[in-house]
Amino acid sequence: MTSSITLECLVLLIFFYFASSPATCSINDADLEALLSFKENIIDPRGALDSWRYNETVSYCTWKGISCSRRHRTRVVSIDLDSQGLAGSLSPHLGNLSFLRSINLQNNSLHGPIPQEFGRLKQLEYIEFSNNSFDGEIPRNLSQCQYLYYLNLIDNNLKGKVPSELSSLSKLEALGLAMNYLSGTIPSFMGNFTFLRQLSLRNCGFKGKIPESLVHLQNLQFLVLAQNMLTGIIPDGLFNISTIEVFSVTSNHLLGNIPSDIGFSLPNLRFLSVGDNNFTGLLPVSLSNAYFLQTINFYQNKFTGPMPKNLDRLPDLLFLAIWSSNIQDDISFISSLTNCTKLGHLDISDNFLTGSLPHSVANLSSQLSYMSIGRNMIHGTIPSGIGNLIGLSSLSLVFNLFSGPIPSSIGGLTKLEEINLSANRFTNKLPSSLGNLTLLNTLFVVRNNISGTIPPSLGSIPSELSTLRNLEELHLSNNRLSGLVPNTISSCITLQYLHLDGNSFHGEIPEGLSSLKGLQELDLSRNNFSGLIPSFLGDLSLANLNLSFNKLRGPVPVEGVFRNVSAVSLEENFELCGGILELKLPPCPSTNPKKKNSHIPLKIIVPVSVSGAIFIAVVAFSYIFIQCKTEPRSDKYTSPFESHFRRLSYGDLLRATNGFSEANMVGSGRFGSVYKGIIGNGNTTVAVKVLNLHVRGANKSFKRECNVLRGVRHRNLLKILSISVSIDYQGNDFMALIYQFKANGSLDKWLHQDTESTRYLTLIQRLNIAIDVASAVEYLHNGTGSAIVHGDLKPSNILLDDDMTAHVGDFGLAKVISNVSSNFAADESHSVAVKGTIGYIAPGLAPTLFFYSFA
Known part of the structure; x- marks a missing residue:
């Protein structure tokens, strides 16, 4: 009896010993190996996985982003590493986490294929991989994850057709495949996902008709099929799924009518977007019955008849766009x-x-x-x-x-x-109250019958200019305005486009224009300006100058814009003289005909020239370091987007580039080719960058470049004039960026040309180019509310205009880093993936190498 009790006590002591020992000491070899293998394939700049270190006394269940089962304490059931700045690829060993139910890697920079081994995860219910760069095909083996109810692969680089094997995922409630490069048609088997509440297939590349089977999705709340190449009519049954709140088929090739009773059949609608299609018929009056509607987007269709008169019944309406709809x-x-x-x-x-x-x-x-x-x-x-x-x-x-x-x-x-x-x-006159609009940056009143002087309070031409410092464009052409243009225009330091043509202004061209360092276009034609052409106009960054049909006299400057005969118009100013030979103006009379030529001995010229060059070099290098600290940044502003350029179509650019002929090709790169083109009335030369959308990352490069250049203004940054998002004549997506054309090409061609070329860069030109690029980089890093990292700065991305001014271009790999702090690595926008040109070293890491590249 005693021995029996002793044995029971011993068993109890052993039990309580292990029960009281820390559970964190327990491990499962398969799960531990899978997690460590995952970490090995990941680049982790922020240290999100710093806690992922094997320690016999600390369980991996305590690692950041890892959760384990309450019942099976050593088995991983969840991985949540949302928005951690991770790069790299996924290890196939993750397929060994046999208890895994949820994995969230949203908003990182992961690439490579999604491993087929995920099909082993029989317990998997939730996959959130959106906003990464995963490529390859959608894994067919996901069909083995029979409990999967949430699958989000939006915004990646996946390709191919949607695997038919996925038809077995009968429990799916949310499916997101938008913003990938898929092909084929929308699979009809999606109609079998009867529990589906959210279906997002925007911008996937799908063609063909919307499958009739989707009408079986009677629990659907969110349906987005926008920006594909869908044709035909929308199945009637989709308009009878009363649970739908978001319905978007924008930018397809769909036909037919929008049902007149849509407001009754879809009473829970909050977002309705059918724009940019070929819909016909009347606008549905019943929309007012969809009480919760916030967005109505019917633009660019072929509707007929009147507007609904009862939209006042929609108290939550935020957005109404029915433009270009007949x-x-x-x-x-x-x-x-x-x-x-x-x-x-x-x-x-x-x-x-x-x-x-x-x-x-x-x-x-x-x-x-x-x-x-x-x-x-x-x-x-x-x-x-x-x-x-x-x-x-x-x-x-x-x-x-x-x-x-x-x-x-x-x-x-x-x-x-x-x-x-x-x-x-x-x-009548422009109202003086316009001068109160201190945020105004664009004012168009061309082609009216406005008369009188511009009111002094307007602040864009006369006296109180300080009130409109943000003004970028002022178009007052073809009115009846008169009076002087005052010097106080100098306060409009961000002004880029000034069009006063077709009025009755008089007096001299005001000295105040000399302060407008960012001015790109100046049109003073068809007025009564008199006096000399001021030489400071040659010091501005003007791309176009029109002084025709005035009363100007005297010598024409020969610097800056005046060196380009195609950029200057001086017609009907009969007392002008001099200028470059191409202007064909009479020579100016000599002011001192008795003065004889002086002949300086060569032995004096040589030392003076060498000393001068050394002196200029010292001054220029000093300027590089002083300019960023002392020059007002506002003098550098230029606009990246020209609002007076309309968005161009594929046909416009086809004609401009002579059918994208090889003779017009001026360069090519990873994401596309660049062509020289002529648009407008043949007076504007542009560079057209056509994106190759079949190359992975081209679409993102287009968006990234637009996003970066939308918010920057600097004279040394290449400017986008317009964009084109269109369809070519074969029905394929077409994207292009339209830039200012830089006649002297890339710096790379000047530095690395063949020995037979007669072109070369002088020491002063090299220094000036270095200053221009340094100014642009300094502005990108410190000149806006967010730091901008170019990502691929090299000579081939630096373009030179007529006067050899340098312009930094190609922002397809750039990153905008918001809220910059000393802890740079903590920013969510930071990407650590190696991008750009092999061999490139950023100026911040090796500041002297950039200058050596000019040798």
């Missing part, structure tokens, strides 16, 4: 929107709207920030009550029949940044 109605319907108190965006431009703008426009939402009713046939005056729309930042009434004076109440819209009143019949 709508025929009286503009008075706008009164029905006055009860939409949350409306922020209204675009009904480019239709067939008639009548006069009702006074009820004053009762639209105070949150309205964007209103465009241009390109219609609206007449009459602008109601003064428009001044009640205090939230407006953009107002466009272009190409209508408006008449009378511009109401002074517009000056009360202090948030306005853009005003376009061009091509109307406005009369």
